[in-house]
Every structure is written in structure tokens, then in C-alpha cells.
Amino acid sequence: MKFTHPPGATPVDGFTIRRGIHRGGFGEVYYAVSDAGKEVALKLLQHEPDVELRGVTQCLNLKHPNLVNLFDVKTDSHGESWVVMEYVNGTSLEDVLAAFPNGLSLDEVRDWLTGLVAGVSHLHDRGIVHRDLKPANVYRENGVVKVGDVGLSKKLGSDRRGAHTQSVGTVYYMAPEVAKGQYGPEVDVYSLGIMLYELLTGRVPFTGETTAEILMKHLTAKPDLAPLPERLRAVVARALEKDPQKRTSTVRQLEEEFAQAIDDNRQSASTRPPSPQSGRPWMGGDRPEARNGRPTSFASATLAYAASVPAVPVSPAPPPPVPARSGNPSTRDARESVPTGKARSARASSTNVSDRHRWIALVIALVGGLIVFSPGTPRAWAGLGLIGLAYSAALFARTPKWGPDELEPLAEPVTPLRQALAE
Structure with missing residues (x-):
């Protein structure tokens, strides 16, 4: 952009032009410095100066922080009008x-x-x-x-x-x-x-x-x-x-x-009920970064998986068989010792669920122990590890232990001959 006056020019007494800033419909604007070191903008009125001067004159010294303040109007040796105004950087x-x-x-x-x-x-x-x-x-x-x-x-x-x-x-x-x-x-x-x-x-x-x-x-x-x-x-x-x-x-x-x-x-948006959010709120500490909503560490992944497994109620163990008072005892014992097809299936299913919970509890206990006892573990993660240990203990407490009931389907049927030999 070509300007009329080069840097270093002094067309107006008391001001030295440093560079041109803008050319518009009414003239040119320069960045200048006064002899006292004050930064100003000098506007050369080239087109319809009478219209411009009329507006400038009524706004001289109309100071306000949200207005570009006008300080003075000067005339150079060629009779051209210049407006001295606030420089806005x-x-x-x-x-x-x-x-x-x-x-x-x-x-x-x-x-x-x-x-x-x-x-x-x-x-x-x-x-x-x-x-x-x-x-x-x-x-x-x-x-x-x-x-x-x-x-x-x-x-x-x-x-x-x-x-x-x-x-x-x-x-x-x-x-x-x-x-x-x-x-x-x-x-x-x-x-x-x-x-x-x-x-x-x-x-x-x-x-x-x-x-x-x-x-x-x-x-x-x-x-x-x-x-x-x-x-x-x-x-x-x-x-x-x-x-x-x-x-x-x-x-x-x-x-x-x-x-x-x-x-x-x-205000309307703030009164709307919050949208449902998955997961649990973060409790502080060094939060791991996540991508696509997935945990980034093995420990957090394991705990998240365990938390997602619904608790399955464990049926109480069946009461021991009551000795028969009449009839053929060997035949009755044989009937009571061998479960029916439905009972065998239900017991096997219960055993599978119990095994699954034991393994989950074991993994959580191991991960929780690693988190709690690892040096330099943040407090929030240590608390999360303790929660995992407590959760695994609860799973162990609620899951029936391996015993005769689980092994009973594998026992051989009691025959009359075995009963006679036993007596």
C-alpha cells in the first residue's frame, strides 16, 4: 500500500511519521510520534475534507474510554488538513x-x-x-x-x-x-x-x-x-x-x-434436569486420560468390568436328606443320592456362577493389592484399590464354598449290594 508521506516525514509541526497505517475513503492514516514522545495517529483529509472536518470539530476532546479520542486539527504547509487523534494499538x-x-x-x-x-x-x-x-x-x-x-x-x-x-x-x-x-x-x-x-x-x-x-x-x-x-x-x-x-x-x-x-x-438451560451420565464421578487425584470413554489402564479396566457385573443371588445349600422310616432303605438312599436331570442342571449352573464370582473376586483382590501397596500411588487410586479389596471380600463371603454338594453329581449311585456290604 503506497502512502503519500514516507517514514521520517514531518508534514505537521511537532510530529514525525513512523509508518502508514491505513488508506480509506476520506484519506490516509499514519502512526506518528510527537516531539514529546507521545504516540498518536495522524489522519490526512484528502477527499471531501469539509464533511470530515465538520464531524471532527464537534467531537474534539469528547473523551470516553470507548471512543477513539480526537485531540486537534492542524494544517500543513500545503493547506491540507490533518486530524491528531488517539493511536489504538x-x-x-x-x-x-x-x-x-x-x-x-x-x-x-x-x-x-x-x-x-x-x-x-x-x-x-x-x-x-x-x-x-x-x-x-x-x-x-x-x-x-x-x-x-x-x-x-x-x-x-x-x-x-x-x-x-x-x-x-x-x-x-x-x-x-x-x-x-x-x-x-x-x-x-x-x-x-x-x-x-x-x-x-x-x-x-x-x-x-x-x-x-x-x-x-x-x-x-x-x-x-x-x-x-x-x-x-x-x-x-x-x-x-x-x-x-x-x-x-x-x-x-x-x-x-x-x-x-x-x-x-x-437460566432456562440451568433449570433443566441433568442428562444421565454413565460411570461414577471422579473423586480427585491424578486422573488418567481416557480415549473414547474407555479406561486406559489395566487396573481401571478390571475394576470397571467388575463393577459392571450384576450381583447374582446365591441359593442356600439344600437341607441334608432325612433318613427314611419305612420301605427299602437302600432303594430310598439311592433315589436321594442321585439328583434328577433338572436338579443336576440347576446345581451345575449355580456352580458355574459361583466359579465366575470367585475368579472376579480374585482378580479384583490382586489388582487392588497392587494399587494399594505400590509406592507413589495417588490417594484417589489407593482409595479405589481399597474399594476393590472390599468388593472382592464381599464376593467371597456371598459365594458358597466347594464341598460335597458340588461333588455330589459325580458320586456313583448306591446300590443294594453296596448297602449290604456297608452294613
Whole structure:
């Protein structure tokens, strides 16, 4: 980008240019340093300087933390006008939106909007309309949002709605009534509504191939609200009303409606019941990383598996057989010694379940012992190991031991001959 004045030039007494910053519709902006060492921005007015000077003059020394402050107006040896203003070493909103083409987060949008409204409200409270709000004129330095380029701003007269002026401002952010030569604080509300739409979506609502096409859309077309979050559509729609009388009345009201919609939604979300969550809450300590919800260590995998096994009630052992009082004792003993098919199947199933629980308990006990007695084990893991030991002990206590009942299906039937020999 080529600038008129090179670094080191001193076109204005008391200031030395260090580098060019920006070239815009009304002139060039330079970074400069005063003879006293103060950093400033020098703006050379090249196009329609009378319009620019009118806006600058009414805003001189209008100090506010959310405005780029204007200090002085000077004339060089060639009769050109220069504006001495605050140097903002920050990022423009235009650059931020270029980096985030799909829009910003709601918290980021709120931060930008709050600073914008504070600066513009300060102008409105003093009867000044900015008339050229756009992302390229908004900056953020050290977290503070600043509104700049007030060259098109205009002091309101006593009959503001009947007043007329030339159509100015950037066409994408221009209120419909400005195209007709009418203005008021509502034009800034409309421009801020366009910017809010762009902050949320990454694009402006009205585009076209020519300036006339875009202006016609501002005058007649309804904005597409579908890309906006549902709870904010009504807020933006009111700010973009074609009729200034139906539009959101002030920029402060726009900010309040936006904040209310966001806060109401968050409050509603906080009152919803929590979604069911699997697993158990983490109790502190050095938490292992997990991938795809799976434990990453053998110990945690084993304990997780054991915790997932449902407890199976163990049937009490059957009472011992009662001696027969009559009939053939050998035949009765043989019947009672050999279980039926159903009884044999049930007992085998119970034995399999018991074996499974014993092995699970044994593995948990081993892993729990390793966790508890390993040097340098975090407290949370040591507690988890103790829980595993306790769980394994409970499984052992609830599982019947191996004994005659388990071995009984393997015993040979008692025959009358065996009974006689035994007697």
C-alpha cells in the first residue's frame, strides 16, 4: 500500500511519521510520534475534507474510554488538513470477522456489543449521530472496545426528522432512511443491528452486485433470520425495521434486549434436569486420560468390568436328606443320592456362577493389592484399590464354598449290594 508521506516525514509541526497505517475513503492514516514522545495517529483529509472536518470539530476532546479520542486539527504547509487523534494499538473488528467467517461466540458478541453501545450512547447523549458504524471503524485494545472514525458524525438540529443531508456511510450498514437523506439516532441503531447480524453469522444480511441493488434491499427486502440463534431473531428483526418509528428506539435498548435473550436462555438451560451420565464421578487425584470413554489402564479396566457385573443371588445349600422310616432303605438312599436331570442342571449352573464370582473376586483382590501397596500411588487410586479389596471380600463371603454338594453329581449311585456290604 503506497502512502503519500514516507517514514521520517514531518508534514505537521511537532510530529514525525513512523509508518502508514491505513488508506480509506476520506484519506490516509499514519502512526506518528510527537516531539514529546507521545504516540498518536495522524489522519490526512484528502477527499471531501469539509464533511470530515465538520464531524471532527464537534467531537474534539469528547473523551470516553470507548471512543477513539480526537485531540486537534492542524494544517500543513500545503493547506491540507490533518486530524491528531488517539493511536489504538489493537485489532479491528473487521479483521476479527475475517478470521472467524462463521461468526463469533455469544460471549464475544456480547463483549463487542457492550463496548460499541457505550461509545455510541456517549455520542447520542450529546446529540451526535455517528452515521458510519461498521466493523472497520471499531477496534479493541487491551480488552477495551473503541469506536473510531467519527468524521461522518453530525450534530442533530432542532428538527432532526425533517433535516436532510447527503447520503453517507458504507452501503452494507446504511439505514433505509439515510438513502432518502434523512437521519437520526435510529440510523446508528440500524447499523448496529446489521453489525450484530454479522457478528452472529459472519455475513451481512443484504448483499448485491451494485450499490443500487444493496440500497434497494435495505429499502424493501426482509432480512433472512434463519441463520441466527432462534432466541435472538426477534431482537435483530426489531433493530432492522425499515420504519424508524417501529425500530428499536436506542442502542441501549438493543443491548438490553440482546442480554435479556441470552440470560433467559442460559437460566432456562440451568433449570433443566441433568442428562444421565454413565460411570461414577471422579473423586480427585491424578486422573488418567481416557480415549473414547474407555479406561486406559489395566487396573481401571478390571475394576470397571467388575463393577459392571450384576450381583447374582446365591441359593442356600439344600437341607441334608432325612433318613427314611419305612420301605427299602437302600432303594430310598439311592433315589436321594442321585439328583434328577433338572436338579443336576440347576446345581451345575449355580456352580458355574459361583466359579465366575470367585475368579472376579480374585482378580479384583490382586489388582487392588497392587494399587494399594505400590509406592507413589495417588490417594484417589489407593482409595479405589481399597474399594476393590472390599468388593472382592464381599464376593467371597456371598459365594458358597466347594464341598460335597458340588461333588455330589459325580458320586456313583448306591446300590443294594453296596448297602449290604456297608452294613
